[in-house]
Amino acid sequence: MKDKLSWKQVLAERMPTDLAEEIETFESQIALRRQGKIGEKVFAETRLRRGVYGQRYDNGQRNDGTGAKALEFPSNGLTKGPDTVWDAPGMMRIKIPFGGLTPDQMDVLADLAEEYSDEVCHITTRQDVQLHYVHIDDTPDLMRRLAGVGITTREACGNAVRNVTACPLSGVCRDETFDVTPHAKACMRFLLGHPDTQDFGRKFKVAFSGCSEHACGLVSMHDLGFIAKTRVVNGIERRGFETYVGGGLGAVPHQAKLFDTFLPEAELLPIAQSMARVFARLGEKKNRARARIKFLVAQLGIEEFKRLVLKERLMLSPDPRWTAHLASVDELIETPLKPAPPLAGDAVPDGFERWRRTNAYRQRQSGYAVATIALPLGDLTARQMRTLADIARRYVGDTVRTTVEQNIVLRWVREADLAELYRDLSAAGLGAAGAGTIADITACPGTDTCKLGIASSRGLAAQLQTTLSVHDGDLDPGIEGLRIKTSGCFNSCGQHHIADLGFYGVSRTIDGYNVPHFQVVLGGQWVQNAGAYGLAVVAIPSKRIPEAIRRITDMFVKERRSEESFQAFTERLGKRALREMLADLTSVPSHEQDPAYYSDWGDPREFTLGDMGVGECAGEIVSLTEFDLAAAEAQVFEAQIELESEHYDNADELAYKAMLLAAKGLIKTEFIDITDDPGQIVSEFKKRFFDTQLFFDKYAGGKFAMYLFRRHKTSAQATTAEAARQLIEEAQLFLEASHACQARLAARSVPPVPSAPSTKTASPQ
Amino acid sequence: MKMGQAADELHRFGVKIFVGPDVELDGRACIPIFHRWIQTKALDGLLIDVADYTHLVNGPKVVLVGHEGNLSVDDGGGRLGLMYTLKRAPAGLLADRLLGVVRTVATAGQLLESAAELGGRVTFLGNELAFMPNDRLLAPSGQVSDEMTRPTIRTVANRLFPDHSYGLSVDAVSRNSITFTVTHPDPLSTATLIERASSQPSS
Numbered sequence: 001m002k003d004k005l006s007w008k009q010v011l012a013e014r015m016p017t018d019l020a021e022e023i024e025t026f027e028s029q030i031a032l033r034r035q036g037k038i039g040e041k042v043f044a045e046t047r048l049r050r051g052v053y054g055q056r057y058d059n060g061q062r063n064d065g066t067g068a069k070a071l072e073f074p075s076n077g078l079t080k081g082p083d084t085v086w087d088a089p090g091m092m093r094i095k096i097p098f099g100g101l102t103p104d105q106m107d108v109l110a111d112l113a114e115e116y117s118d119e120v121c122h123i124t125t126r127q128d129v130q131l132h133y134v135h136i137d138d139t140p141d142l143m144r145r146l147a148g149v150g151i152t153t154r155e156a157c158g159n160a161v162r163n164v165t166a167c168p169l170s171g172v173c174r175d176e177t178f179d180v181t182p183h184a185k186a187c188m189r190f191l192l193g194h195p196d197t198q199d200f201g202r203k204f205k206v207a208f209s210g211c212s213e214h215a216c217g218l219v220s221m222h223d224l225g226f227i228a229k230t231r232v233v234n235g236i237e238r239r240g241f242e243t244y245v246g247g248g249l250g251a252v253p254h255q256a257k258l259f260d261t262f263l264p265e266a267e268l269l270p271i272a273q274s275m276a277r278v279f280a281r282l283g284e285k286k287n288r289a290r291a292r293i294k295f296l297v298a299q300l301g302i303e304e305f306k307r308l309v310l311k312e313r314l315m316l317s318p319d320p321r322w323t324a325h326l327a328s329v330d331e332l333i334e335t336p337l338k339p340a341p342p343l344a345g346d347a348v349p350d351g352f353e354r355w356r357r358t359n360a361y362r363q364r365q366s367g368y369a370v371a372t373i374a375l376p377l378g379d380l381t382a383r384q385m386r387t388l389a390d391i392a393r394r395y396v397g398d399t400v401r402t403t404v405e406q407n408i409v410l411r412w413v414r415e416a417d418l419a420e421l422y423r424d425l426s427a428a429g430l431g432a433a434g435a436g437t438i439a440d441i442t443a444c445p446g447t448d449t450c451k452l453g454i455a456s457s458r459g460l461a462a463q464l465q466t467t468l469s470v471h472d473g474d475l476d477p478g479i480e481g482l483r484i485k486t487s488g489c490f491n492s493c494g495q496h497h498i499a500d501l502g503f504y505g506v507s508r509t510i511d512g513y514n515v516p517h518f519q520v521v522l523g524g525q526w527v528q529n530a531g532a533y534g535l536a537v538v539a540i541p542s543k544r545i546p547e548a549i550r551r552i553t554d555m556f557v558k559e560r561r562s563e564e565s566f567q568a569f570t571e572r573l574g575k576r577a578l579r580e581m582l583a584d585l586t587s588v589p590s591h592e593q594d595p596a597y598y599s600d601w602g603d604p605r606e607f608t609l610g611d612m613g614v615g616e617c618a619g620e621i622v623s624l625t626e627f628d629l630a631a632a633e634a635q636v637f638e639a640q641i642e643l644e645s646e647h648y649d650n651a652d653e654l655a656y657k658a659m660l661l662a663a664k665g666l667i668k669t670e671f672i673d674i675t676d677d678p679g680q681i682v683s684e685f686k687k688r689f690f691d692t693q694l695f696f697d698k699y700a701g702g703k704f705a706m707y708l709f710r711r712h713k714t715s716a717q718a719t720t721a722e723a724a725r726q727l728i729e730e731a732q733l734f735l736e737a738s739h740a741c742q743a744r745l746a747a748r749s750v751p752p753v754p755s756a757p758s759t760k761t762a763s764p765q
Numbered sequence: 766m767k768m769g770q771a772a773d774e775l776h777r778f779g780v781k782i783f784v785g786p787d788v789e790l791d792g793r794a795c796i797p798i799f800h801r802w803i804q805t806k807a808l809d810g811l812l813i814d815v816a817d818y819t820h821l822v823n824g825p826k827v828v829l830v831g832h833e834g835n836l837s838v839d840d841g842g843g844r845l846g847l848m849y850t851l852k853r854a855p856a857g858l859l860a861d862r863l864l865g866v867v868r869t870v871a872t873a874g875q876l877l878e879s880a881a882e883l884g885g886r887v888t889f890l891g892n893e894l895a896f897m898p899n900d901r902l903l904a905p906s907g908q909v910s911d912e913m914t915r916p917t918i919r920t921v922a923n924r925l926f927p928d929h930s931y932g933l934s935v936d937a938v939s940r941n942s943i944t945f946t947v948t949h950p951d952p953l954s955t956a957t958l959i960e961r962a963s964s965q966p967s968s
Contacts (some may be wrong), residue, residue, distance in 0.1 A: 004774070007902055057814060064804045072811055087832060089813065107940075114942065115899055118816055118828050118835055119850075132816070133830050135852070305872060381824025383841055386940055390924055429822035448816065593919055602817045604797040 007141045010147040019147040022154060026050050027140040034078065044081030051093040051101030054081065054603040055132060055449050058088035065605035080136055089133040091449060092117070093156040097188040097207070097633040098166035098181055099127035099402035105149045106389035106400065113382040116142050121385050123378040124441060125206070125495055127155065127165045127402045129703070132449050155192060159200045159291075161276075164188040164242060166208040166403040168409050170364040171334055172370055177228035178208025178239055179333060180217075184208040186325035190269045191276070199280040201291030205248070206272070212242070218404060218530040221247045223293045225276060226361050230273045239265045239329075244276065245305070249492035251700075252729045253533045254294040255722075259309075265329075267313075268320045274312040276304070289703030303600065308453030325639045336395040336412040340367025348419040353421050355433040363411070364507050371410045371421055372435035376465060377443055377458050378406030380430070387428040395421055402497075407435060438475065438482045438553075439468040443493060446488025447503060447600065452699055453488030454609070455505025457540055459601025461486050466688055476557045479686050482566055483526045484549070486518070488734055497533040498524045500566045501549060506539050506736050507609055510588050510604060511745050516542040516607045519732075522552075522570045523577060530566065535640050535725075536732055537579050539633075543597050544585045547717030551581060575640050609743055625742050628665025632658040632735055639728045643721070651724040655731035659708040662738040666695070671746055682712045695741050704730075704737035772859045772913050776851065777899040779942075780866045781839060782874055782955075783846035785888040790845055790877075792819040792826035792838045794847060798880050799829040799836075807876060829873075832864070836873050842941070847874050847889065850899060860920045863896065867925065867962040875955040891953030894925070897946040902905065906943040911935055914945065922947045925961050 011022070026046070030602050033043045037084030049291050060071050061321075073087035081085050094109070101109075109129055113121045116138045117131035124130055134142065143153055155161055171179035187206060191197050197204070205222045209217020219225030226241035240262045247256025262272060282300075284291040310710050331625055361370040373380075373388065380388070399411040413421055425431040434440055441464055444450065463483060487494035487504040496502030504520030507514050517539040524534030540548050556569055570578060588597050600607050639654035660678055663685040667674045670688050674681065689695035690705045696706065707730035711735075719727075784790050799815045802808060811832035819826050825837035827846075834851040841848070852863050874889040890895040896918055900905035904914060915935070922931050931949040 005771075005902060062814065065800060066804055074811075089830065089832075111901055116852075118830060119825050119837070119841075120816075120818055120821065133813075133835070262913040376880070379818065379821055379842070380823050383823045383941055384821070387823075405928065453795065459817070462817070465820070485892075602796065603815075604800055643789060 008142045011144050015144060015147040016150070017153075019152055020144070022050075022152075023140050023143045023147060026143070030136065030140065033080065036398075038086075039375070040079050040081050044084065045158055047080060047139075048154055048158035049160055050139070051095065052134075052136060052152030053091040053157050054084050054451055055088070055090045055092055056447065056451050056453065058090060058451070059083045059204060060085040060087055060088065063605065063608050070288050075219065081596055085182065086136065089135060091445075092131045092134045092139060092153065093124070094129040094131070094146060094151060094153050095156045095163040096151070096402055097164050097167050098170070099182040100181070100185075101400040101402065101408075102149070103389035103392045103400070105151060106385050106392065108145055108149045110153075110382040110385035110389070112142055112145060113385065113405070116696055119382045120379050121382065122123060122404045122410065122445075123380075123406045125226065125378075126403050127168075127404060128163050129402070130445075132445075138373055141506050143565060152192070154158060155197075157203075159202050161191040161194075161204045161206060162376070163196050164206045164208070165217070165222075165404060166237060167210050167214070168403045169216060169361065169370060169411075170208070170210050172365060172368070172411050173214075173216075174362070174364045175208050175214065175228055178210065180210050180226070180228050182325055182329045183226070183241075183265065187269065187272060187319075190211045190321055194273070194276070196273055196276045200276075202288060202293075202456050204276070204279065204293060208241075213528060216404070218495075218498070219247070219415060220528075221249050221253070221495075221530045222256060223248060224272060224721060225512070226263075226268065241265070241268060243271070245304070246294040247530075248292055248294045249497050249533075250292065251289075251490050251492075251703075251733050252726055253492065253497045254298065255533070256294075256728075257297055257305075259302065259306055265326060266323050270313055270319070273316060274309045277312050279306050282308070287703070287706075289359050289700060289706065299317040332741065334399050334412065336365075336368060336414070337395065337541045338414055338417075339400075339742060340365075341351060341416050346419065349423050349426070350417050351431070351433065352422050353424070355431060358433050358437055359435040360413075360418055362415070365412075367375070367415055368411075369413050369415050369418060370411045371399055371425075372403075373408040373410070373425065373430050374432045374435040375407050375430075376438050377441075377461055379441040380408075384428055384430060389426075391421070391424050391428070394424075401611060405436065405440060406628040407440070432471070437480045438484055438501075439465055440483075441465055441468075442483070442485040442499070444487050444493035446486070446602070447495075450488055450493075450733060452491060453505065454507055455488055455518060455607075456600040456603055457486040457488040457503070457505060458505065459603060460518065460545055463601050464549065466544060476553075476556060478560055478566075479553045482553070490736060495530075496521050496524070497532065498526050498530040498553040500524065500526065501552065502534050503545060504536075505542075507607075507657055507743060508539060508541075508588075509739065509740060509746060511590065512746060513598050514609050514743055515588050515598055516609050518542055518545050520545075522575070525567055525569055535728065536642075537575050537640075538582050538586060538636070540582060540585045541597055544602055548582050548585050548747050551585075552578070557583065565709075571644070575637065575644065575742075579637060589731060609740065625669055628661050628668065629735065629738055629742065632661040632665065632731075632738070635661060636728060636731050639724075639731065643724050644727060648719040648721055648724040652719040652727050654709045654723070655727040658731045659711065659734045660692055662735050663689075665710060666738055666745075668740055669742075682708065687739065694744070695737060697737055697740065700737075704734050709729070730733065771794075771903060772917050773857070775859050775900055775903050775914070776854050776862070778866070778904075779848050779895075779897040779899055779924060780815055780849040780863065780870050781841075781846045781848040781895040781897070782870055782889045782891070782958075783844055783888055788845075788887055789848075790838055790883075790887050792817075793947075794805070794882050795877070796828050796837050796875065798882055799827060800828065802876070806833070808873060808925055810834070810869075831930045834869075836870070847877070859914075859917045861923045862963045863917065864924065867894065867921070868959055871955045871958040871962060875959065878955060889955050891955050891958040892926075892949040892951060893946050896921075896947070899942055906937055906940070908937065909942045911937050918947065919947045924964075925949075926960065927961070932943075946963070 078086040122130045166184040207222040225244040243259040243263045244256035245259045359372045441461040443457045443461035447453035482500040485499035503518040521534040521537040525532035525714040635658035639651045642651035767848045803812045816828040829836040839848040904910040
């Protein structure tokens with residue numbers, strides 16, 4: 001019998017040997033797992049390191065709107081990780097270093113989306129491409145087809161160096177110091193699979209930026225970030241990098257610390273390697289919640305961390321790869337597909353001028369522009385991807401990049417071709433204007449596909465996009481340039497911390513029903529490489545977020561002073577005033593009055609975090625708890641006000657008290673006579689909610705409780721701005737966990753009883 | 766491997782039926798309907814979730830994700846319709862699998878035609894079907910795939926249109942999947958399409 005035709009056979013000559021071998025190994029590991037010869041935890045990390053990720057409902061359970069139901073996958077008990085059913089569809093993350101794509105690669109991505117996924121390619125906030133609803137058995141062939149065009153999924157997930165990102169304008173930007181593309185590429189190649197990067201406690205993200213001022217690289221929110229700098233040494237201009245370490249968003253965001261004002265380019269890779277070694281050796285391994293390098297840097301202090309890294313550097317044996325790429329840095333510069341002719345002044349299609357204003361960027365190379373394809377929610381269909389590949393071939397060649405704003409850019413478009421390009425893009429449904437405006441919304445997958453999602457970030461973003469697109473072209477200029485970013489939970493994959501208007505999903509319990517809400521996060525800064533992080537102001541029901549945005553932006557237009565930035569405006573107004581302006585939007589009509597509030601955007605199922613309900617008896621107790629939780633929220637907010645006023649000790653104390661109050665509220669469900677004594681609260685909370693794991697988050701475990709325990713142990717001391725800010729973030733998360741815990745407690749009771757028509761407020765302050 | 770054998774290896778393909786002239790099929794309105802189908806197990810196979818892509822064009826607008834395959838409201842190629850994309854199925858003859866998918870997509874069409882939310886305004890053309898192999902290993906776009914798959918498509922078309930007076934066109938040039946379109950001049954209801962796809966065993 002002849003062998004069956006296979007991708008392995010067909011692509012044998014086209015796959016790099018190392019990638020082919022890795023995929024072969026992974027396929028063997030799949031077979032071994034099927035035979036039960038690899039444990040599920042080991043297999044889970046194995047697949048994650050190859051970009052094969054879990055997806056919502058992969059535990060085989062889904063609430064179909066009438067209750068939790070089993071999804072009867074034919075897996076026969078086989079799992080691909082703890083609580084993860086083998087046949088459940090998953091997500092495939094595909095690393096696109098610095099976002100660089102060629103048309104041939106785009107064709108393959110389109111084919112893979114059609115054959116193995118749901119015909120949609122999704123661009124992520126870290127320049128990756130993600131495919132959803134992929135079966136694990138299809139992943140080896142999927143990887144082979146990617147390897148055939150030079151793409152690897154290795155270390156796209158898991159505790160490894162993730163995609164190396166870079167400004168999508170690198171090399172063509174008018175303001176950059178120099179093109180960081182060759183360095184980003186070299187860094188990616190060097191760190192990929194490097195022995196010193198295989199023993200991290202958590203993921204490690206690297207970013208490059210060509211300048212300090214703009215947002216593109218988002219260096220400040222990365223574990224390791226490089227900003228291009230030059231310095232004249234002995235009369236010769238040398239390239240190097242302002243280097244930052246220990247940044248990150250996630251539940252508790254950290255601004256990266258300055259490691260070096262000028263790291264010579266030849267030292268880039270050895271220093272990255274040295275950091276990896278220090279992180280692997282000293283970073284937390286057991287407690288995932290404290291395992292990012294930002295915690296190690298915070299714990300050691302940047303000076304001590306730097307000392308250890310430099311000491312490590314001295315111990316490294318020289319590696320020719322450190323500098324091999326430098327000889328060809330200047331040769332790697334892109335060249336245009338076609339020479340730039342003078343502008344012809346031909347007639348332009350309708351809508352072109354508007355599109356050109358927002359979507360075309362004049363390159364520093366005369367006669368050329370970068371065209372941005374504004375992708376709604378970062379999505380494009382397989383057919384669109386294929387058409388875009390053809391368009392790229394026609395206009396620019398291999399100079400396509402994905403962006404952290406979930407768009408795609410075509411670089412080196414002749415300005416004379418822009419109108420024709422716009423026509424072609426529009427014909428493919430890719431000619432939307434508004435790139436980089438308030439209507440160009442970033443959203444993580446949220447409850448659509450992510451296991452951790454609380455509310456529908458994509459549903460909200462789609463709704464906002466629809467609302468804002470109505471005003472296409474006639475928004476106030478001050479508003480048009482604002483950024484909206486939405487996340488399905490506090491983990492900030494949608495980067496809500498660095499938006500002008502950020503939102504992250506939370507849940508509130510009203511009359512025994514869960515109601516989807518979003519925390520409104522204001523004060524974030526997109527420019528200056530994510531220069532500042534916003535803080536939560538108030539939680540508002542999902543269905544009222546569009547109105548909240550309208551109010552905030554109207555107020556900005558009305559009360560803005562001259563050229564005042566949105567960030568300066570919110571700071572001047574103060575969070576208290578902003579919160580008061582939004583206060584009435586926190587109310588939720590009863591379920592009978594308006595059931596629409598009890599489902600999420602784009603999803604008609606009744607919103608739920610699990611089966612839930614509340615009986616009369618529990619209801620009384622829960623209402624006491626709700627009261628305490630609401631009061632705790634007010635205290636967190638007060639803490640923010642104190643932080644703004646630079647009263648850091650007060651901010652710290654209020655955040656701590658908020659956690660105590662929330663804990664006390666939960667304790668009341670079991671022990672009504674709990675006192676205000678912090679020692680008793682912590683002790684009772686630990687006994688009743690931590691040791692019993694009642695407080696544990698399904699995925700984060702007990703990490704939020706640790707925020708209270710750690711602060712409780714710390715005696716009063718002079719607090720820095722950063723420490724106060726961190727405690728406020730932690731208190732906010734502790735509160736969210738308390739709300740979730742309360743919902744779980746309520747769910748143990750009887751089903752909800754329809755309430756009389758009334759208006760309820762989740763956070764009555 | 767002989768052509769017929771290779772064709773029978775083909776498990777991934779899509780079958781699409783189109784909405785009638787001047788019919789609007791609002792993807793958003795289909796979202797609650799698809800969720801309800803998951804509750805009631807309205808279609809064969811394991812139905813998992815609903816994906817909303819109403820913000821996209823030239824592809825799926827709303828997907829009812831299943832284990833064996835996906836059903837989508839689809840405007841790929843500029844024509845709105847309902848497509849079922851098979852991803853995995855037991856071994857057997859390709860013709861049987863194609864007929865099974867025709868049954869599934871026609872059943873879904875019939876359910877949408879009668880869905881209260883759509884107010885009886887949606888109808889599907891039972892006399893026009895597109896068959897799209899979705900496996901570039903076994904059926905890359907081009908003449909080989911055409912020769913390999915066309916006989917099976919004819920077998921299926923003969924069953925669906927027993928008077929054999931249908932037309933079969935092939936788009937093997939486009940960079941999208943090779944597409945076989947079968948068109949019969951007489952109108953056909955989804956009910957009849959289901960009946961014909963179910964009526965005769967393969968041999």
